[in-house]
Each structure stands twice: as structure tokens, then as C-alpha cells.
Amino acid sequence: MxxxxxxxxxxxxxxxxxxxxxxxxxxxxxxxxxxxxxxxxxxxxxxxxxxxxxxxxxxxxxxxxxxxxxxxxxxxxxxxxxxxxxxxxxxxxxxxxxxxxxxxxxxxxxxxxxxxxxxxxxxxxxxxxxxxxxxxxxxxxxxxxxxxxxxxxxxxxxxxxxxxxxxxxxxxxxxxxxxxxxxxxxxxxxxxxxxxxxxxxxxxxxxxxxxxxxxxxxxxxxxxxxxxxxxxxxxxxxxVFVNKVRSTFVLSREQVERLKKWVSLKYCANNDSGASPHISTFVVTCSLVWVCMIRSEESKGNSDDELCYVVFLADCRDSPEFSLPSTYFGNCLASCIVGMKRSVVVGENGIIEVAKTIERRVRDLKSDVLTRAETLMSDYGELWKPGKSVVVVAGSPKLTMYQTDFGWGKPKKTDAVHIDAGKMISLSDCRDKDGGIEVGLALDKSQMNNFNNILEEQLNITVCE
Known part of the structure; x- marks a missing residue:
């Protein structure tokens, strides 16, 4: 290793x-x-x-x-x-x-x-x-x-x-x-x-x-x-890197679709409004991985009322507010910060509750990509204070990283190296599974073992229920 x-x-x-x-x-x-x-x-x-x-x-x-x-x-x-x-x-x-x-x-x-x-x-x-x-x-x-x-x-x-x-x-x-x-x-x-x-x-x-x-x-x-x-x-x-390992988890198209169906059914069963949510691959993947990460942490006296955060970014070149060309060079990302109580994230319906919240925030971004942008700098300042539980999502399958061919075929592997410097997950397309998604993680050895077991258990639940 x-x-x-x-x-x-x-x-x-x-x-x-x-x-x-x-x-x-x-x-x-x-x-x-x-x-x-x-x-x-x-x-x-x-x-x-x-x-x-x-x-x-x-x-x-x-x-x-x-x-x-x-x-x-x-x-x-x-x-x-x-x-x-x-x-x-x-x-x-x-x-x-x-x-x-x-x-x-x-x-x-x-x-x-x-x-x-x-x-x-x-x-x-x-x-x-x-x-x-x-x-x-x-x-x-x-x-x-x-x-x-x-x-x-x-x-x-x-x-x-x-x-x-x-x-x-x-x-x-x-x-x-x-x-x-x-x-x-x-x-x-x-x-x-x-x-x-x-x-x-x-x-x-x-x-x-x-x-x-x-x-x-x-x-x-x-x-x-x-x-x-x-x-x-x-x-x-x-x-920071001692006893830390990186690993790649591959979710096939079948697993993703099964997870989306499972989340949608649970969501609708507990939603009296009858609204039909758009449970995307991004929503279910982030929900699954974030919940498994928080559940896999060793108990350190964390309070159930403690807020846990996940941060994700959205490209907004094609948003009506900007209508920039897809080839615009620079930064054009809207930031989204989701905070939820630890007790909710690790609870029995954690994935469903997290998916609800992330899906709602994605809808907010689609209606106004600059929602809460005025407080972004101060929000980030609070977020990075010591002791905060924050997970950042990097990358996107839409970037089709495995289509980067210099003349020697598609990459054998590609990932974001900087995720090992903090609590981050990387998302990308799959090399060998069309429609699948690769998730890169860097965790302490013991937490990685816990994460692997919890992820497998959670994926089995979506098959059985």
C-alpha cells in the first residue's frame, strides 16, 4: 500500500x-x-x-x-x-x-x-x-x-x-x-x-x-x-498525511439508478406536498458519500446538535443572469453551503433528509445562482474556523476527465491530488463503466475501513428494500 x-x-x-x-x-x-x-x-x-x-x-x-x-x-x-x-x-x-x-x-x-x-x-x-x-x-x-x-x-x-x-x-x-x-x-x-x-x-x-x-x-x-x-x-x-490513505469508489450506472429510485420513493412517501423532486446523480452521490463519511468518523464526543457542512460548486456560464459562452476562461462558479445537524445526517433516514436538502439548494441555485452570494466571504470565514465539520465536493462527471487522450489512449486513472489535504471528495466520470461515477476519498485508515463497510451496507439496503 x-x-x-x-x-x-x-x-x-x-x-x-x-x-x-x-x-x-x-x-x-x-x-x-x-x-x-x-x-x-x-x-x-x-x-x-x-x-x-x-x-x-x-x-x-x-x-x-x-x-x-x-x-x-x-x-x-x-x-x-x-x-x-x-x-x-x-x-x-x-x-x-x-x-x-x-x-x-x-x-x-x-x-x-x-x-x-x-x-x-x-x-x-x-x-x-x-x-x-x-x-x-x-x-x-x-x-x-x-x-x-x-x-x-x-x-x-x-x-x-x-x-x-x-x-x-x-x-x-x-x-x-x-x-x-x-x-x-x-x-x-x-x-x-x-x-x-x-x-x-x-x-x-x-x-x-x-x-x-x-x-x-x-x-x-x-x-x-x-x-x-x-x-x-x-x-x-x-x-497530516501520516496513516492517511486514498481510495476510489466506483458507482455503476445501475447502482446510481437504483439509488435514485430508492431516494425518490422514500422522499415522496414522506412528502405531503406531493411535489416531484429532481433527484439527480449528483444529489444521490453527494448524499450517500457525505452520510457515510460522517457515520464513519470515530466517536469523539461530537454533539448531536453540532452542524455538519457540505460545500459544492455549480458552473453558471449558461445561467440567464450571465449567458457566458461555455468556453469562458476563468472562474464562473456559484457556491452552495449546506448545514445540517449531525443527528439528522447520521440518523436512520439520513440519506433521504440530506438528499431533500441538497436537492432544494440545487433548485435555489437554478432560480438564482447568486442566492446568498452577498455573505459568501463571511460565510467561508466562519466555515473554516477550527473544529468545524466541513466536506468539500471537488470535480464533476460532466468534465469527462477520462476523455483526455494525448495519443496514448484514455488515462488509466485520474484524480484530484489535493483532496488529501483536507476533508474533500472528488467526483469524475468512469473509465470503464459508461454512466457510472468515480468517487475519490482520502481518510485515516480506520475511517476508510469504516466508510467502506458502511457504504457497502447502504448500497445493499437499496437493493433489498
């Missing part, structure tokens, strides 16, 4: 930039969708594993040149990832700045780790993946005190005669999951086709982001109350 004793050797460290002269000096303003991510100190990390049954030299001679060249061409259109976040002294506003010659760090390494273990769904030490993931460079301080923060780093690691990984670390201020996966798929398509890609170009028209509630000014004012060093990327203490 642990491959920490394996060695990683850095073969090359370089910078990859857009083709010379392809991108002029450009500045992009932050929108109100971006600003709350100033409070996110842990960078987003995504890893892709690909099978490649050849020695390292063969990879370096055949695959690597295509990966680097197509990345350069991709950055011509997705230049913010090669740019910097500029944080000048107040009262000047932060913004993104690209200057000709800007680039992102690109590391090439070789690892002796066990590829089948790394790509297994079974529990493994969370530290197994850490050497394969790059770190963001430290910010540069300019003479006037302005800080320039790099936004992305990429690492390609060869596991000889087995496979290779492509891993990306980036600052969430640069964009959301949809922007990231547009970039990755564009890069993959160029690499595979060795030329043009059928994918659409990103849209950088930030002036089209409407702000009917004046949220940008409100959020900027609230940011002034935070520590001036809040943008420094936090390093997670090593002891």
Missing part, C-alpha cells in the same frame, strides 16, 4: 512558453467570481496516469517532444496559465498580467514506483502520489512591493516500461475546473493530432461578466480585513 521508498529522479527542469510573438502583453481584470479564491491557500492538483510500455529513453525521444511542443501551442490561447497574478500595494487592484516571454515551469522526472499500485482503486498511502506532483514557484517581489504569483506548474514523470503521469498544480484564481479541463483537452487534442484541434478557443472577454449585485466591490472590501500575506501558498504539515 505504500511506495514511499521508491526513488524519483529529476531528468530536466525547463520553462515552456507560447511561441515567440504569438501573444502580446495582456492584462486581465479579476471578476467577482475570482476574488473569493484569494482565501484558498491550497493549490489545485490534478494527475493523469497513462500506460506506456517502453523504457525511459524511448519516451524522452518520442513522446516528450510532442508533449512540450503541443503545450507551447496551447499556451498561445490559454496564456493566463503562463502569466502571473499581480498583487500590487493597495489601493491598486490585483490583476493577471502576461508579458512576452512569460512561461510556466515544466519538470521531467523518472520514478521507480509501482504503476499498478499507483493506479489501483484500493486504499494506498496518500504520499505515494506526492513526488509526482509539482509545486508552484514562490512569488517574485518587484521593486515597488508588487508581488507576482506564478499560476501553474506541470510535471511529467516516466515509470519505465509501465507508464507515465502528467500532473498539474495551479492556483484556483486562474480558473475553475471547466477552464482547466478545456486547457488540458485542447493540449491533448493538439498532441494527439500533431497539429490542429477541433476544440473551440477559450474566451477571455471578462467584461461580459455581469455583476448585478456589486459583489466585486463588496468582496474587495472584505479582503482588506484579511492578512496581507494570505496569498502565500500554504504548505500542509507532513503529520
Amino acid at each position: 505504500n511506495c514511499n521508498n521508491n526513488t524519483l529522479t529529476v531528468i530536466d527542469g525547463c520553462q515552456v512558453a507560447p511561441p515567440p510573438g504569438s501573444v502580446p502583453a495582456t492584462t486581465l481584470p479579476l471578476t467577482f467570481f475570482d476574488i473569493p479564491w484569494f482565501c484558498c491557500l491550497v493549490p489545485v492538483q490534478r494527475i493523469f496516469f497513462y500506460e506506456f510500455h517502453h523504457p525511459t529513453n524511448h519516451f524522452l525521444q518520442t513522446a516528450l517532444p510532442s508533449l512540450k511542443h503541443s503545450l507551447s501551442l496551447t499556451l498561445q490561447h490559454f496564456f493566463p496559465f503562463a502569466a502571473n497574478l499581480i498583487v500590487p500595494p493597495q489601493p491598486h487592484l490585483s490583476h493577471f498580467r502576461y508579458l512576452p516571454g512569460d512561461s510556466l515551469p515544466f519538470t521531467v522526472a523518472e520514478s521507480t514506483a509501482d504503476f499498478p499500485l499507483l493506479t489501483s482503486d484500493s486504499p494506498q498511502d496518500v504520499r505515494n502520489w506526492h513526488p509526482l506532483v509539482p509545486t508552484l514557484p514562490s512569488p517574485r517581489v518587484e521593486p515597488d512591493g508588487t508581488r507576482a504569483f506564478p499560476l501553474m506548474a506541470i510535471q511529467v514523470t516516466v515509470l519505465p516500461n509501465s507508464g507515465f503521469t502528467i500532473s498539474l498544480t495551479f492556483n484556483h484564481l486562474a480558473g475553475d475546473g471547466k477552464s482547466l479541463h478545456h486547457f488540458i483537452k485542447f493540449w491533448a487534442s493538439l498532441c494527439k493530432a500533431r497539429g490542429e484541434t477541433p476544440l473551440s478557443l477559450p474566451s477571455h472577454e471578462r467584461d461580459k461578466v455581469k455583476d448585478p449585485k456589486g459583489l466585486k466591490l463588496l468582496y474587495l472590501q472584505e479582503l482588506e480585513n484579511h492578512d496581507s500575506n494570505m496569498m502565500e501558498i500554504a504548505s500542509v504539515a507532513p503529520h
Whole structure:
């Protein structure tokens, strides 16, 4: 389960930039969708594993040149990832700045780790993946005190005669999951086709982001109350990862449909209004996993009246309030915080009650994606205080991560690495089961065992009842 004793050797460290002269000096303003991510100190990390049954030299001679060249061409259109976040002294506003010659760090390494273990769904030490993931460079301080923060780093690691990984670390201020996966798929398509890609170009028209509630000014004012060093990327203490394992749970289409039917029947049986709820795959998956996570926690004197929270995000590019193109590059996410008493979540009808609440909040977002947006910054400030029980949902099956083919087939595995830094779950499409869903988790060993047993028991209930 642990491959920490394996060695990683850095073969090359370089910078990859857009083709010379392809991108002029450009500045992009932050929108109100971006600003709350100033409070996110842990960078987003995504890893892709690909099978490649050849020695390292063969990879370096055949695959690597295509990966680097197509990345350069991709950055011509997705230049913010090669740019910097500029944080000048107040009262000047932060913004993104690209200057000709800007680039992102690109590391090439070789690892002796066990590829089948790394790509297994079974529990493994969370530290197994850490050497394969790059770190963001430290910010540069300019003479006037302005800080320039790099936004992305990429690492390609060869596991000889087995496979290779492509891993990306980036600052969430640069964009959301949809922007990231547009970039990755564009890069993959160029690499595979060795030329043009059928994918659409990103849209950088930030002036089209409407702000009917004046949220940008409100959020900027609230940011002034935070520590001036809040943008420094936090390093997670090593002891956080001791005895922690990650695992992937796969729910097939049949299991999801059975769960949806079970929840709908229970919901309607206890609902006198006769309303017909829309119990989606997202609703039942989040409800099932959150309930199993809370139930799997070791008893530590938690109060039944204690509030437990689950946080999820929704893409709102196509919402009537904005009507942005699907290719809009940046953040365009509505946040939703659901709080429920622990006694309700772990109760006999916990999944049903949770599903009711999440479904209701999803409906609220559909009618007004900016509902409660005015208090978002203060709500997050309260949420991250010590002692709070908070689970964050990352990713989405709609991002079709397993459709990222650089020319060597679909990934053997892909997941969000940063979920091991806190209480998070990752959701994605399935590699081998059409219509299924993959759930990534990182928990203490004992809790992971409990979770596995509780999940299996709960899924059996939906079959028997």
C-alpha cells in the first residue's frame, strides 16, 4: 500500500512558453467570481496516469517532444496559465498580467514506483502520489512591493516500461475546473493530432461578466480585513498525511439508478406536498458519500446538535443572469453551503433528509445562482474556523476527465491530488463503466475501513428494500 521508498529522479527542469510573438502583453481584470479564491491557500492538483510500455529513453525521444511542443501551442490561447497574478500595494487592484516571454515551469522526472499500485482503486498511502506532483514557484517581489504569483506548474514523470503521469498544480484564481479541463483537452487534442484541434478557443472577454449585485466591490472590501500575506501558498504539515490513505469508489450506472429510485420513493412517501423532486446523480452521490463519511468518523464526543457542512460548486456560464459562452476562461462558479445537524445526517433516514436538502439548494441555485452570494466571504470565514465539520465536493462527471487522450489512449486513472489535504471528495466520470461515477476519498485508515463497510451496507439496503 505504500511506495514511499521508491526513488524519483529529476531528468530536466525547463520553462515552456507560447511561441515567440504569438501573444502580446495582456492584462486581465479579476471578476467577482475570482476574488473569493484569494482565501484558498491550497493549490489545485490534478494527475493523469497513462500506460506506456517502453523504457525511459524511448519516451524522452518520442513522446516528450510532442508533449512540450503541443503545450507551447496551447499556451498561445490559454496564456493566463503562463502569466502571473499581480498583487500590487493597495489601493491598486490585483490583476493577471502576461508579458512576452512569460512561461510556466515544466519538470521531467523518472520514478521507480509501482504503476499498478499507483493506479489501483484500493486504499494506498496518500504520499505515494506526492513526488509526482509539482509545486508552484514562490512569488517574485518587484521593486515597488508588487508581488507576482506564478499560476501553474506541470510535471511529467516516466515509470519505465509501465507508464507515465502528467500532473498539474495551479492556483484556483486562474480558473475553475471547466477552464482547466478545456486547457488540458485542447493540449491533448493538439498532441494527439500533431497539429490542429477541433476544440473551440477559450474566451477571455471578462467584461461580459455581469455583476448585478456589486459583489466585486463588496468582496474587495472584505479582503482588506484579511492578512496581507494570505496569498502565500500554504504548505500542509507532513503529520497530516501520516496513516492517511486514498481510495476510489466506483458507482455503476445501475447502482446510481437504483439509488435514485430508492431516494425518490422514500422522499415522496414522506412528502405531503406531493411535489416531484429532481433527484439527480449528483444529489444521490453527494448524499450517500457525505452520510457515510460522517457515520464513519470515530466517536469523539461530537454533539448531536453540532452542524455538519457540505460545500459544492455549480458552473453558471449558461445561467440567464450571465449567458457566458461555455468556453469562458476563468472562474464562473456559484457556491452552495449546506448545514445540517449531525443527528439528522447520521440518523436512520439520513440519506433521504440530506438528499431533500441538497436537492432544494440545487433548485435555489437554478432560480438564482447568486442566492446568498452577498455573505459568501463571511460565510467561508466562519466555515473554516477550527473544529468545524466541513466536506468539500471537488470535480464533476460532466468534465469527462477520462476523455483526455494525448495519443496514448484514455488515462488509466485520474484524480484530484489535493483532496488529501483536507476533508474533500472528488467526483469524475468512469473509465470503464459508461454512466457510472468515480468517487475519490482520502481518510485515516480506520475511517476508510469504516466508510467502506458502511457504504457497502447502504448500497445493499437499496437493493433489498
